[in-house]
Amino acid sequence: MLDARSMIHRRAGLRLWLSALWLGALTLATLLAPWIAPHDPLAQDLFLGRMPPFWVAGSEPGYWLGTDSLGRDVLSRLLHGARVALVVALVAGGITCLIGATLGLLAGFLRGWVDMVISRLIDIWMAFPPVLFSILLIAVLGPSLTSIIIAIVVIDWTRFARVVRAEAMAQGAMDYVASARVAGRGRVGTMLREILPNVLPTIVVLLTLEMGIAVIVEAILSFVNLSISTDDPTWGGMISEGRTSIHQAWWVLVFPLIALFLTVLAFSQLGEGLKDRFDPVLR
Amino acid sequence: MQILRTVLLRLLTTTITLAGVAVIVFFVIRVVPGNPIAMMLPPGATDADIARLSALYGLDKPIVSQFGIWLAGVMQGDFGTSITTRQPVLDLVLGRLPATLELSVMALVMAVIIGGVAAITGTRGRGTRTEGAIDVANGMALSVPDFLWGLVLMLVFGVLFPIFHISGRVTPSLELPFVTNFYLFESLIRLRFDLWADLVAHMFMPALALAIPLAAIIGQLLKQSLKETMNLDYVTLARTKGYGETHVILHEALRNAVLPTLTLVGVQFTFLIGGTVIIERLFSYEGLGNMAIDAVINRDLPLIQGIVILFAVIFTAVNLIVDLAYAVLNPRLRHA
Amino acid sequence: MSFLSIRNLSVRLKNGAPLLRRVSLDVATGEVRGLVGESGAGKSMIGKAVLGILPPSIQITEGEIFLDGTDLLRLPPKESRRRIGASCALIPQDPLTALNPSHRIGPQITDRLVDILGWTRAAADARARDLLAEVQIEDPARVLRSYPHELSGGMRQRILIASAFAAEPKLIVADEPTTALDVTVQKQILRLIAGMQARHGTALLFVTHDLGVVSKVCQRLSVLYSGLVVEDSPVTDFFAAPRHPYSAALLAATPKYTDPDAGLHPVPDAVIDAVRAEVAAFDREAAHG
DSSP states (O other), X not given: OHHHHHHHHHHHHHHHHXXXXXXXXXXXXXXXXXXXXXXXXXXXXXXXXXXXXXXSTXXXXXXXXXXXXXXXXXXXXXXXXXXXXXXXXXXXXHHHHHHHHHHHHHHHHHOHHHHHHHHHHHHHHHTSOHHXXXXXXXXXXOSSHHHHHHHXXXXXXHHHHHHHHHHHXXXXXXXXXXXXXXXXXXXXHHIXXXXXXXXXXXXXXXXXXXXXXXXXXXXXXXXXXXXXXXXXXXXXXXXXXXXXXXXXXXXXXXXXXXXXXXXXXXXXXXXXXXXXXXXXXXO | OHHHHHHHHHHXXXXXXXXXXXXXXXXXXXXXXXXXXXXXXXXXXXXXXXXXXXXXXXXXXXXHHHHHHHHHHHHTXXXXXXTTTOSBHHHHHHHHHHHHHHHHHHHHHHHHHHHHHHHHHHHHTTTSHHHXXXXXXXXXXXXXXXXXXXXHHIIIIIIISOOSOSSOSSOTTSOOOOSSSOHHHHHHHTTOHHHXXXXXXXXXXXXXXXXXXXXXXXXXXXXXHHHHHHTSHHHHHHHHTTOOHHHIIIIIIHHXXXXXXXXXXXXXXXXXXXXHHHHHHHTTOOSHHHHHHHHHHTTOHHHHHHHHHHHHHHHHHHHHHHHHHHHHHOHHHHHO | OEEEEEEEEEEEETTSOEEEEEXXXXXXXTOEEEEEOSTTSSHHHHHHHHHTOOOTTEEEEEEEEEETTEEXXXXXXXXXXXXXXXXXXXXXXXXXXXXXXXXXXXHHHHHIIIIISOOOHHHHHHHHHHHHHHTTOSOXXXXXXXXXXXXXXXHHHXXXXXXXXXXXXXXXXXXXXXXXXXXXXXXXXXXXXXXXXXXHTOEEEEEESOHHHHHHHOSXXXXXXXXXXXXXXXXXXXXXXXXXXXXXXXXXXXXXXXXXXXXXXOOOHHHHHXXXXXXXXXXXXXXXO
C-alpha cells in the first residue's frame, strides 16, 4: 500500500518540477525579452529572408532559430510572443476563474431560482461552438489584447461554473455545513468559510487548465488573424505565417508550435501534480 | 407513459436553449462594427445606395422587429439571404453540412477505435509497464488540443513524410459524379474506391487531429471502467468456465463498462464538432466551420446566424441521441 | 482414487502476509468434502486456488494441486484453464452479483457448452431447460429469456446451481452458497445442492462457516484456522469426538435449536491462544526449513 502512495508522490513531484521549470523559463522570457532577445522582433531584412536555424547549412550567424519570410528573427519573435501568451494565461485565466467559480458557488449553494437561471445560462452557452463564439466576439469587440481576454472569459466561464456548482452542491449537503448553519452562520458566511476552502483545490486545478486553454485560444485567434495586431509577434501569428511557407521554411512553424505544445503540457501537468498533492487521501 | 413525459420535457428545455442561442446570436452580431453592406459595394457608392441596399436586407429597422421578421421567416423555413453570396442561407448551410458531418463522424469512429484499443490493451496489461505507457500517452493526448495536433500532423504527414494531403476536401482536378454532398458516403455506395481513397487521403489528418483528444478520454475512462468491472463476481465466474482474458474483457466486461463512458463521450463529441471550425480552417477543408470563419470576417450576419443555430441544433441532437442510447443499452432502465 | 489432491499449498499476499499454510486435502470422486473455519481462515482461498481465480495480489508460494492426476500449477496457464473449465465448476456466494446484468439467463448457462465444449445451440438450450426444471424452476423457457434483475435472489441461486452442473463437472466448488440467502431459503437450497450432487455423482468442495450445514451434506471435513489445517476427519467421527481442541470449541459454540436456553459458548481465549501458538510455530519452522 505504501508503495503506491510514494510512487504517486514522486510522480506528482516530478510533474510539478518539470512544469514549474518550463513556466519559470517562460516567465523569465516574458520579463527579460526586450533585453535578451538578440534582435528587434519587428525588424525586417528582406535579404535575410527564410534563413534556416543555426545547425542547418546556409544559416546566418546570430539568427539562432532562423528567420521568416520577411527576414525577422524567429527567436526574438518567439521570446516576445511568450509575453502575450503568459499575460493572456494569467489575466484571462484568473478572471474566468473568478467569475465562473463565483457563479458556480452561488448556483450550487443557494439553489432555488439562482441555480435555475445560472443552469439555463450554462446550457445555452454550451450550445455554442466555442471557437466560433470567440471569433464572433473578437469581430464585435475589435482585435486587441483586452478583447481577447474578454472573449476567453465570456466563453469559458461555464467550465468553472459547472464543476464548482456540482462540488458546492455535494458539499452543501454534508453535515459540517448543517452544523455551521445551526451554529448561527449566515448563508454567505457559510458559503465563504465552510464550503469555499473545500472547493478550493478543484478550483486551483481548473485554473491551471484554464490558463493552458487561454494560451491556445489566443493562438487560434492570432492564427485566424484576429488577435492583437499583425505586427507584434504572437505564437499563433507566427504559426499562421509559418503555415504558408511550410515547405520552404518549416522552422517558422515548428518553433512556436513546440513552444505552444510545451506550455500547454506544462499547465496541464501542473494541474495534475497539484491535484495529486491536494488529494487528502494521499496526504 | 414515463418515457413520453421525459421526451416532452426534453423537447421543452431544448426549445428554450435554442431560443436562447438564437436571441444571443441575433443581438450580439448586430453590435458588430463595420457595415456589411458598405463592404460589399464598390468604393464610389453613395449613401443612398447603401441605404437602399440596407433596406433591402431589412437592416434599417429596429433590432426587435428585425428579430421578429427573422423568426417568422424561420417558421416557414426561410433563414434569410447571405449578404456575401446572395444565396439563401439555408441552402448554403445545408450544402456545407455533409462535409462537416462526414469529418466529425470519421473522427468519432477513429476516436472510438483508438480509444477502445488503448483501453482494452491497458486492461489486458493492467499493473504492467504497458498500462503505464498507455497512461502517459493518454495524458499527453488529453492535455494537447486538436489545434496543436492538427499542426503536428500537418508537419509530420504533410511535409516530413508526405502521405496525406494537407488542404482541401478532394483533389480539385477530379470529376465528381455525386448528387449529394455526402462525398465519402456516396463514393462507397457507387463503389468508386478511387474517389473514396482520395477523399480519405484529404480527410485523414483533420479527422485524426479532432479524434486524438476524444480518443484519450475514451481510453482513460473506459480503461478505468473496465478495470473495475473485471473485479466483479460474474467476470470471475466466467473465468472458471475456461474463458481466456481477452474473451472475458470483450464479452463479459465491455458491455457493462461502456455505459458510464457513454454520457461523457457524448458531451465530448459536441466539443469535437465545435473543433471542426478551426481544424477545417487549418486544413482548408470546405466545411461548415471554414464557411463560418469567413462569414464572421465578412460580417455576413444572416449566414453567421444560420450557422450558429445549426451548430446548436446539432449539439442538442447529439445530446438527445446519447441519452436515448444510454436508455436502450441499460436493460435496467428499459424495464423501469 | 482422489479426483482432487492438494499437497502443501501455501499462498500469501504479495507483500508477505501468509494466507494458506501448507494445506493438504483430498477429495475422492463423488465425495462431499467440507471446508470449515471462521471468516478469514482461508477456506475460500483454497477453492479459488483450485479454480485458478486467485486475485492478482495473491501468489502461490509452494505446493501442488493435482486434478485427476495432473498438477495444475505446473501446466501452462492456457492448458490449466482448459482442464479446469472442462471438469470443474463454481457455485458462487452472492447470487446478486454473480450473473452478468447485461446478458439474459439462457446464454449464461449455455455459453460454456457451445463455446468451450462445442455443443450445438439446440442441444445446449435443451440442456439448460432440463437443468432449470431439475432445480424446480417453473416455466424454464421464460426464465431463460429473462435478465438477472428481473428475478429474485433465491431464483438466481437456483440458476447458478443449475449452471454449475451444466457441463457434468467432476468437481464443484461451492463457496458459501447459502450465506447470502434468507434463512427461510437456505434450507431449500441446501437440499437442492445435496440432491443434485447425489444424482449427478459430482465431487463437492463445500466451503462454509456453518457446522450445521456440514453435518447435513458432507462426508469429510477440514477445519481451518488462519490458513492452517487443524483437523481433517470423517464427519461422523468429527461430530462424535472432534480431535483438535479448536474444533471442539467450534462445535460447542454452535447454537443448538434443540436447546435454546443453553446459552452461548464462544471459543475460549485459552483455545485461541493455543491454536495461535500452533500457527506461530508453523511459521517459525517454515522460515527455517
